[in-house]
Amino acid sequence: MTIHATLSTGRRRFLQWGAAGAGAMALPGLARAQDKPSEIIVRAWGGAWGESLKAGVADPFTAATGIDVRLDFTEDNEIKPKLWAAVDQGRIPPIHVNWDTTTNATISALRGVTVDLSDLPNLEGLLPLAKPTGLDGYPLVNTYAYVYVCAYRPEAFPDGPPQSWTVMLDPKFKGRVALYDDGIGFNPIAVIAGGGTFDDVPDNMEPGYAFYRKLKENQPLLGEDADFTTWFQNGEIDLACTISVNARAARQSGIAVEWTVPAEGCKVDTDGLWVPKGLPENEEYWAKQFVNFALSEQAQAKWCSLLGLPPVYPGLAPPEDLVGDPSYPTTPEDFARLVSVPSPVLVENQPIWFARFSEIFQG
Amino acid sequence: MTDQLSKRVVLWGLVWFSIVTLSLPTVIIIGASFTSGDIIRFPPEGFSLRWYWELWQLSDFTNALLRTLYVAVICTLISLPVGTLAALATVRYRLRFRRSIQVYLLLPFTIPLVVSGLSMMILFGEMRILGQLWPVGLGICIINLPFMIWSVSASVNAIDPDLENAAMNCGAPPVQTFLTVTLPAVMPGVITGGLLSFILAFNEFLVSLFLTDSRTVTLPVQIYNSIRSIITPDLAAVSVLYILIALIAVWLLDRLVGLEIFLRSK
Amino acid sequence: MPLTWRFLDTIEALVAALWPARWRGATGWAFLMPALLLVGVLVIGLGYMLEYSLHELNLATYRLRDEYALTNYATFLNRPVYGTVLWRTVLGSVLVTGITLLLAFPYAYVLVRTRVPWVRKALLVTLFLPFFIGQVVRAYGWLIVLGREGLVNSLLTGLGLPAQDLLFHFPAVIFGLVQYMLPFAILLIVPAITAIPEDMERASESLGAPWPATFRHVVLPMAWPGLIGAGVVVFTLTMTDFAMPEILGGGTTDFFASAIYDSFFQISNPGLGAALSMVLVTLGSLIVAAVFALAGPGTLGIRGART
Numbered sequence: 031m032t033i034h035a036t037l038s039t040g041r042r043r044f045l046q047w048g049a050a051g052a053g054a055m056a057l058p059g060l061a062r063a064q065d066k067p068s069e070i071i072v073r074a075w076g077g078a079w080g081e082s083l084k085a086g087v088a089d090p091f092t093a094a095t096g097i098d099v100r101l102d103f104t105e106d107n108e109i110k111p112k113l114w115a116a117v118d119q120g121r122i123p124p125i126h127v128n129w130d131t132t133t134n135a136t137i138s139a140l141r142g143v144t145v146d147l148s149d150l151p152n153l154e155g156l157l158p159l160a161k162p163t164g165l166d167g168y169p170l171v172n173t174y175a176y177v178y179v180c181a182y183r184p185e186a187f188p189d190g191p192p193q194s195w196t197v198m199l200d201p202k203f204k205g206r207v208a209l210y211d212d213g214i215g216f217n218p219i220a221v222i223a224g225g226g227t228f229d230d231v232p233d234n235m236e237p238g239y240a241f242y243r244k245l246k247e248n249q250p251l252l253g254e255d256a257d258f259t260t261w262f263q264n265g266e267i268d269l270a271c272t273i274s275v276n277a278r279a280a281r282q283s284g285i286a287v288e289w290t291v292p293a294e295g296c297k298v299d300t301d302g303l304w305v306p307k308g309l310p311e312n313e314e315y316w317a318k319q320f321v322n323f324a325l326s327e328q329a330q331a332k333w334c335s336l337l338g339l340p341p342v343y344p345g346l347a348p349p350e351d352l353v354g355d356p357s358y359p360t361t362p363e364d365f366a367r368l369v370s371v372p373s374p375v376l377v378e379n380q381p382i383w384f385a386r387f388s389e390i391f392q393g
Numbered sequence: 394m395t396d397q398l399s400k401r402v403v404l405w406g407l408v409w410f411s412i413v414t415l416s417l418p419t420v421i422i423i424g425a426s427f428t429s430g431d432i433i434r435f436p437p438e439g440f441s442l443r444w445y446w447e448l449w450q451l452s453d454f455t456n457a458l459l460r461t462l463y464v465a466v467i468c469t470l471i472s473l474p475v476g477t478l479a480a481l482a483t484v485r486y487r488l489r490f491r492r493s494i495q496v497y498l499l500l501p502f503t504i505p506l507v508v509s510g511l512s513m514m515i516l517f518g519e520m521r522i523l524g525q526l527w528p529v530g531l532g533i534c535i536i537n538l539p540f541m542i543w544s545v546s547a548s549v550n551a552i553d554p555d556l557e558n559a560a561m562n563c564g565a566p567p568v569q570t571f572l573t574v575t576l577p578a579v580m581p582g583v584i585t586g587g588l589l590s591f592i593l594a595f596n597e598f599l600v601s602l603f604l605t606d607s608r609t610v611t612l613p614v615q616i617y618n619s620i621r622s623i624i625t626p627d628l629a630a631v632s633v634l635y636i637l638i639a640l641i642a643v644w645l646l647d648r649l650v651g652l653e654i655f656l657r658s659k
Numbered sequence: 660m661p662l663t664w665r666f667l668d669t670i671e672a673l674v675a676a677l678w679p680a681r682w683r684g685a686t687g688w689a690f691l692m693p694a695l696l697l698v699g700v701l702v703i704g705l706g707y708m709l710e711y712s713l714h715e716l717n718l719a720t721y722r723l724r725d726e727y728a729l730t731n732y733a734t735f736l737n738r739p740v741y742g743t744v745l746w747r748t749v750l751g752s753v754l755v756t757g758i759t760l761l762l763a764f765p766y767a768y769v770l771v772r773t774r775v776p777w778v779r780k781a782l783l784v785t786l787f788l789p790f791f792i793g794q795v796v797r798a799y800g801w802l803i804v805l806g807r808e809g810l811v812n813s814l815l816t817g818l819g820l821p822a823q824d825l826l827f828h829f830p831a832v833i834f835g836l837v838q839y840m841l842p843f844a845i846l847l848i849v850p851a852i853t854a855i856p857e858d859m860e861r862a863s864e865s866l867g868a869p870w871p872a873t874f875r876h877v878v879l880p881m882a883w884p885g886l887i888g889a890g891v892v893v894f895t896l897t898m899t900d901f902a903m904p905e906i907l908g909g910g911t912t913d914f915f916a917s918a919i920y921d922s923f924f925q926i927s928n929p930g931l932g933a934a935l936s937m938v939l940v941t942l943g944s945l946i947v948a949a950v951f952a953l954a955g956p957g958t959l960g961i962r963g964a965r966t
Contacts, residue, residue, distance in 0.1 A: 071607050076619045102607035103618035107924040111511060112603065119518045124606035137927055141721040205824065211910045212925050251827060252910025256624055260799070263432055265808040266826075283431045378718060381926040388921070389740040391911050400870040407765040408782075414838050415789050418800030421810075422792055425803070435803045435810070471697075479694035486687025496948050498694065500701050502895035503943035505916040508936045511923065512704025535697050540843075542694065543888055547850035566671045585846060592790045613793060620795050628796055635791040643784055652783050 065312040069098035070126040070320055076103040077255075078279035079337070083129065086333025087324045094323070097316055106130055110138065113306050117143040123306040126317035132172055132300045133380065136162060136373045139169035145305040145314060147171050152325035159300060160325070160342040164374030170304035173324060174339040177357045177368060178215030178297045179289040181258070181277040186268035191290035195223040198269060199241075204248050208261060208270035211252035213242075213387035214380075215297050216271045218369050220245075222294040228369055232379040235386070242390045252391060262287050274357035278338045291356035291367055298359065298368040419636065426629035433626050444630040453615070460526060461595055461611040467530025468537070468594035473587050475534075476541025477579065483542070484549040501536045509536050510603035517604065529604045529611065533594045540593065541586040548582030584650070592639075705940065711933035723930050731934035741918060741935070745942070748915040751829070751904070752897040755836045759893045760886055762837065763844035767885075768878070770845070771852045786842050794839065798906035801835060802826065827909030835907040836897055843896070844889040851885020852878075887954050891947055898943050915939050 072088065074080045080101050088099035102125050104112070109128065116123040128135070138144050139162070147153070147168040153160065160172045182192055186206075198207045209216055217238060218231045224241030226234065251257070251267060259280045261267040277289045303324055305317045323329055330343035338352050340359055352358040359365045421435045426444060428437035448454055479498070488494060501509070513532045514523065522528045560570045576583075598613035605614055616631055646652065678689070714723035715730040735741050770782045789797070804810050805825040812822040825831060855878060863873040879886075901916035919939065922932030 100607055102610075103615075104602070104607070105618065108602060110927060111923065111929070112514065112606075115515055115518050119515075121518055121521070121523065124524075137721050140719065205827065211905075212921070249827075249911070256620060257906075257910075260624055260802065264802055264806045266802075266806055285432070381718075381928065384921070384926055385738065388913075388918075389738060392913055392918075393740045393743050396864075396869050404765045404769055407762055408769050411762045411766050411841060412782075412785055414834075415785050415841060417804055418797045418838075419788050419792055421800040421803050422796060433799065433803070475693040475697060478690040482687045482690035482694075486690070488687050488691070492948065492951060494691070494695075495951055496944050497702075498698060499891070499895060499944070499947055500698055500705075500940075502892065503899065503940050503947065504701055504705070505899040505901070505919055505936060505939060507901075507916065507920050507923065508708060508932075508940075509701055509704060512707050513700060515707060516700060516703055531697075532700075535700055538694060538697060539892070543847060543892070544850075547847065547885065547888065566675075568671050568674050569667055572667075582850065585850075589846065592787070596790060596793055598793065616793065617795065624796075624799055632792045632796050636788055639787060639791045640784070643787060647780070652780055 066095070066097055067313045067316055069100050070313065070317055071100045071102050071124070072127040072129060072320065073104055073106070073109050073125045074101045074129050075106070075255075078275060078282075082333055082336035086331075086336050087320075087329045090329060090332070091320055091323045095316070095319070099320070106134055110134060113138070114141060114143060117306060117308050120308065122310065123308050126305065126309060126313055127320050128304050128306065130170070130302060130304060132162065132170070132302050132373050133376045135170040135302050135304050136165065136377050138304065138306075139165050140377070143307050144169040145307055145309075145318070147305065147318060147321060150318060150322040150325065152322045155344065156325065156342045157344050162302065163372050164377075170302045171321060171325065172300040172302040172342055173330070174334050174337065174341045175298055175300050175359065176337075176339045177274050177291070177359070178219075178271050178299070179274045179277060179357045180292050180296065181262070181270045181272050181274075181280075181287055181289045183262060183265075183268045184286055184288050191288065192269065192292055194293050195219060197292075198223075198250070199244050199248055201248065203268055205251070206266070206268040207245070207248060207250040208258055208267045208272075209250055209252055210271065211254060212384050215273070215299070217297075217380075217383045217387070218371055219271075219294055219297055222369070231371060232375055232383075235383065239386055239390065242387065246390055250391075259285065275337050275339065278351075289357060295367050295369045296357070298365070298370045422629045422632050423636070426626055426633045428626050428629075431625070433624055433629055444626040445634075448627050448630050448634070454612075457610055457612040457615050460609060461613065463526055464530045464533065464601070464611055465591050465594035467527050468534040469587055469591045471531060471534040472538065472541040472590040473583065476538060476586055476590075477545050477583055479538075480542045480545035480549055480582070481575065481579070484546045498542060499539060501539055506536060506599040510600040513600065514603040523604065524606060524609060526609055529601055529609070530594065532600050532604050533597045534590070536597075536600055537590055537593045540589050544586030544589060545579050545582040548579045588646070595635075705937075708933040708936050711929050712931075712937050714930050716928045716930050721927060731930045732938075734931055735934055735938060741915075744913060744918055745915050745938070747829070747912065748898055748939075749942075749946075751833060751836070751914065752894050754833050755840060755897045756890050756894045758833070758837045759840045759844045760848075760890055763841055763848055763889060764882070764886065766841075767845045767848040767852050771849060772857070786845055789838070789842055794902045795906065797839070798835060798903065801831075801907060805831070826907060827911075829908065829912050832904045832908045832912055832914075835903045836900065839900075839903060840893045840896060844893050847889035847892060848882065848885045851882045851888075855881045884955070887950070891950060894950075895943055895947060899939065 072083070074083050080103060084099075084101060088101065091097070092099055102109075106128075109125065113123050113125070113128065128138075130138070135144070147170070150168070150171070153168065153171065159175060162168065162170050162172060180192060180195065186203075197203065213220075217235070218228065220238035220241040221230050221235055222228060224237035224239075226237030230237060251261065253261070255272065255276050258267075258270045258272045258276060262270070262280055263285045274289055277287050280287045303321045305314060305321060309317060324333065325343065327343055327346070330341040331346050334341035334346070335349040338349055338358065340348070348355070348358045348360065356364065356367060359368055425433045425435050425437055427440050427442070428434055429441035429443055430438035482488065483491075483494070483498075510532075513528075513535075517523045517528050517532075560574045565573070596613050598611075598617040601611050601614045602617065605611055612631070616628055620628060643652070678686070711723060712731050713727045713729070714725070715728045716722075717724050766782070766786075770779060770786075773779050773782070792800070802809065806812070807822060807824070807826075809825075811825060816822050859877055859881070860873055863877045864870065868876070898914075899916050901914055901920055904912055904914040905917055915935070916939070919932050919935045922928050922935055
C-alpha cells in the first residue's frame with residue numbers, strides 16, 4: 031500500500047458508507063446487512079494471546095467469509111474511553127469486536143455501549159459460564175475461564191511448589207515477589223491468605239488488607255503481564271500471581287517458570303467478547319458473526335487450546351501439557367479449589383479494593 | 394596550569410559520566426537486536442539478522458513507518474512558523490500580562506500527556522476530525538510547542554537588537570528586515586527547534602494513542618501496544634532502525650548545513 | 660536580483676496594506692496569536708476536565724451524575740496516599756532538575772568550548788541518539804544493565820563484591836528520569852553558553868582567578884537564563900511523567916500522573932481523574948509562576964520593556 035492509499039482510508043471509508051447508505055434505500059434490510067466489509071477490527075492482547083486468537087479464530091474466520099481480520103493491540107483499559115467517547119459522540123467506534131475482561135465488559139455493558147448478542151445461534155449449548163451474570167440478555171458473551179496462578183521459579187523452590195500463598199511473606203523472598211499493579215486477581219485470595227474466608231468477600235476485606243500490609247514489608251514488585259515475563263527472565267523475581275497463559279508462554283519461550291494452585295486457592299475469572307454500538311449495520315452484522323464464529327466448536331477448540339484455557343464450549347479435551355493441571359479446571363472438584371467472585375460484585379467493589387491496595391503499596 | 398588541569402578533570406569527569414549514562418541503554422539495545430534467540434538478552438545469544446527480517450516482512454510495519462513520517466512532517470511544518478513567530482513576539486515585543494503568558498505557554502508541559510491526549514480525543518471527536526492523520530500531527534505539535542518556542546527564543550536572546558534597528562534606520566522595510574536580518578540571526582534556534590519537533594513527533598506515543606486507530610496507527614504507538622504483552626527482540630530491532638535513521642539525518646544535516654549551526658552564537 | 664527585489668517590494672506593499680503601520684503596536688500579539696490558539700486547544704481540554712471533576716461517578720451506569728458536587732476533590736483530600744504520592748512527585752522533580760542541570764551544564768560547556776571538531780560532533784550525536792529509544796525500551800535496557808543479574812552486578816560479583824539492589828526504588832527512578840531529561844536540558848543550555856564571549860572567561864582567568872571562581876562569577880551568571888529555562892522544562896516534564904517511575908520504581912514508587920492514569924483507565928472514574936489533573940496542573944503552574952517571579956524567566960523569557 032502506498033502512503034497515499036494509507037492516508038486516504040478515511041475518505042474511502044466515507045465513500046463506502048455513503049454507498050451503503052444509498053443501497054439502504056434500494057434494498058431490503060437483510061440483504062444490505064450482509065454487504066461484506068473488507069475487514070473487521072478486533073481488539074486483542076498481544077503476544078501469545080493475540081497469536082492464539084489469530085490462529086484459532088481470525089484466520090479461520092477469514093477463510094470462511096473472505097473478510098480480513100485486523101487485530102488492534104490497544105490495551106483493554108485504554109480502548110475503553112476511546113469506545114465510550116465514540117459511542118457518546120455518535121462516531122463510528124474504532125473497533126468492531128472487543129476482546130475484554132468480563133469485569134471491564136460488564137462496565138461497558140452497564141454504560142450501555144454494547145450490542146445485544148442474544149440472537150447468536152452458537153450460544154445454544156454452551157456452558158453456563160458463557161452467560162454474563164447480573165445483566166439482562168447477552169450484552170457480552172464469556173468465551174473461556176482463566177486462573178490467576180502462583181507462578182514460580184523452580185530453582186527457588188527446590189522442595190517442590192509453594193504450598194501456600196503465605197510464602198510471599200517469607201523474608202527469603204524479600205523484593206522477589208510480584209503482583210498485578212492493581213491487585214487484580216489476588217484481592218479475594220489475600221483475604222483467605224490473611225486468615226479470613228471466602229464469605230468475608232466483599233464485606234470484610236480487612237484480613238486481605240492486613241495481608242497486604244505484611245506483604246509490603248517484603249517489598250513486592252507491582253507490574254503487568256510483560257513485566258512478570260521480563261522479571262522472571264532476568265532473575266528479578268521468584269514468585270508472581272499471574273494468569274496461567276503468561277506463565278505457559280514464558281515457559282514455551284525457554285524461561286524457567288512453573289505454576290501451581292496453593293492451598294488457599296486461586297482466583298478464577300472469565301474473558302469475553304462484545305460488539306460496540308454505533309457501527310454501520312452491515313459491519314455490526316459481521317462483527318456479530320465473528321463473535322458467533324468464536325463460539326463455534328472448531329474455533330473454541332483451537333483458540334482455547336492454544337491459550338491453554340478451559341473453553342465455554344462443552345466437552346473439549348485440554349491440551350496435552352495441561353491434562354490434570356490445576357490451572358485448567360474441568361471437573362466440579364477442580365472448580366472447588368478455585369475462588370470465583372461474580373462480576374457484579376467485582377464491578378462494584380474493585381474500585382474500593384484498588385483504592386485500598388494503592389493506599390497500602392504507594393503510601 | 395594545575396588550575397587548567399583540575400578544570401579539565403572535573404568537567405570531563407562529569408561529561409564522561411553523562412556520555413556513559415546516555416549511551417549505555419542504546420548500546421545494550423543495539424547489541425540485543427542481533428540475537429538469534431527469542432528474548433532480549435545481553436550479551437545476545439548468537440548473531441543473526443532474524444529480527445530485522447521479521448520486521449521487514451510485516452506489511453503493517455512499513456505503513457506505520459510512513460504514517461509516522463507524515464505525522465512528524467505535519468508537526469514540524471506547523472511548529473516552525475508558529476514557534477518562531479511566538480518566540481520573536483515574546484522576546485522582541487513589549488507585551489502586557491507577560492507572566493501569565495509565560496505560564497500559559499507552559500501548559501503543554503504542566504498538563505500530563507494522558508490528560509492532553511484524552512481531551513484532544515474528545516475535542517477532535519466533536520469536530521469529527523478523528524481518524525485522519527493531520528490532527529495527530531497537530532496534537533503532537535501542541536504538546537511539544539514550548540520546545541520550538543524556546544529553541545528560537547534562546548537564539549533571539551543572543552542577537553543584538555541594534556542590528557535590526559540599524560537595518561530599519563537605513564530604510565529597510567519591515568518584511569525585508571525580518572527576512573534578511575532577524576530570520577538569519579535566529580536560524581540556529583529554528584533549526585534546533587525544527588529538528589527537535591521532528592524527532593519528538595517521530596517518537597511520540599501517548600497522545601497519538603488517543604488520536605489514532607488501528608487503521609492510522611503510528612509506529613511508536615504500535616511499539617507501545619506490543620510492549621504491553623511481551624518484549625521481544627523485534628522491538629530492539631525497531632529501535633536500532635530508528636537510530637540508523639537518526640544517524641543518517643544527522644550526517645545529512647552535517648553535510649548540508651554543518652552541525653556547527655547548533656553552536657553558532659550570532 | 661531585480662526580480663527578487665520586485666517580489667520583496669510586492670510583499671512589502673501587501674503587508675503594509677494588510678497590516679498598516681498604526682497597528683504596529685499589536686504586531687507582537689499578532690505574532691503570538693497562532694501559539695496562543697494552539698495551546699488554546701489544551702485550555703478547552705482543561706475546561707472539560709474542570710467540568711468532569713465537579714461530578715461524581717454513578718457506579719450503576721458508570722457515567723458521571725448530572726448534579727454538581729465536590730466529591731472528587733474531597734476524595735483527593737481524604738486519601739492520604741494522594742498527598743504522599745504528590746509529595747514524592749514534587750520532591751522527585753526537584754531532585755531530577757538539580758542533578759540534571761549539574762550534569763547538563765558541563766556537557767553543554769564542553770560541547771560549546773571544545774576546539775576539536777570530531778569531539779564536538781561525537782558529543783552532539785551522543786546527545787541525539789537517546790531520543791530515538793523510547794522510554795519503555797530504554798527502561799528495559801536499564802534492567803539489563805542494573806538488574807540483579809545484570810551487567811553491573813555481574814561485574815561486582817566477579818570482583819568478589821556483594822551484588823547490589825540497583826533497581827526498583829526511588830533512587831533508580833531519579834536516575835532513570837535524569838538520563839531521560841539530560842538531552843533536553845543540554846540543548847536548552849547550549850545557546851546560553853554560546854552567548855558568553857570566551858574573552859570574558861580568559862580575562863577573568865588572566866587576572867588570576869581560579870576556574871571555579873570564574874565559573875561562579877562569570878560563566879554561571881551569564882548562563883543563568885539558560886539554566887532557568889532548562890530547569891523549568893525538566894521540572895515540568897518530570898512532574899507529569901509516569902512511565903519511568905512505574906517501570907524503574909517496580910510499581911511501588913509511582914508519581915502523581917500514575918494516579919491520574921489509574922483513575923481514568925483502571926477504575927474508569929473520569930471525575931476523579933479530572934480532579935487529580937486539575938490539582939497537578941494548578942500546582943505545576945503555581946510552582947512555575949513562582950520560579951519565574953523569583954529567578955526571572957530565563958531564556959523562556961518574555962521581555963517586558965525594550966528601549
